[in-house]
Amino acid sequence: MASQGSPADYYEALQISTSAEPETVHRVYRLLAQRFHPDNKETGNESRFRLITEAYQILSDPERRARYDLVHQEQQKERWHLVSAGAETENDFETEQRFRLLVLEMLYTKRRIEPDEPGVVLMELEKMTGRPREHLEFTIWYLVQRKLMTRSDSALMIITADGVGYLEENYKQTPYARRLRAVNE
Secondary structure, three states, X not given: OOOOOOOOOHHXXXXXXXXXXXXXXXXXXXXXXXXXXXXXXXXXXXXXXXXXXXXXXXXXOHHHHHHHHHHHHHHHHHHHXXXXXXXXXXOOHHHHHHHHHHHHHHHHHHHHHOOOOOOEOHHHHHHHHOOOHHHHHHHHHHHHHOOOEEEOOOOOEEEOHHHHHHHHHHHHHOOOHHHHHHHHO
16 A cells, blocks of 8 residues: 555545446546656656556455455544544634644745645645644635635645735744744745
8 A cells, every 4th residue: 555654545546436436447547647647747746646556556456446445444434533533622713723824834835945846735735734634624625715725627735825925924923933934044
C-alpha cells in the first residue's frame, strides 16, 4: 500500500465509489493517468501518477481488491469514529479559526515558493496538518465559499488573492505569525 503514515485511500485517489465496476476502474484510471502522467507538461504530477497507478494495480485485481477492501473498511470505521468523537466535543470556534489561517498559510507558502505549481491536493493537506479528510472538509468548504481558496479542475487547492489579503490582515493575531514573517523576509 501507500508510503509514509496512514495508507492511501485508493478509491479516493481514483475518485471512484467502493462499488465501482471493473470497467469504471479501468476507464477512470486511463483518464487520470493521461492527466497526471509526468510527460504531460500542463497537468503532469509524478507522485500523483504513481499513486493512481498503485491504486489501479490494487483495485483492478479482484483478489488484491478484496484484501484491500477489508483494510479500507476498517480505516473508514476508524475515521468515522474520530468524526463522531469530534462531534461530541464542544464546538471550538477559536481552534477552527486558527486552523483556517494555518491552511491558508500553507497554501500561501506553497504559492510563494512554487509559483508554477501553487496548489496542494487534499491528501497532502491531510499529511501536513495531521487531520483526516473528514475533519478538513468543513474548513475547506468555508474557505472556498468565502473565495479565500479555490479547487482547480485537477483537485488542487490554491489560495486566491482574497485569501492572501485575508491572511495578511489576520496573521498577526495567530501563533503562526512568526513563521509567516520568516518566510516573507
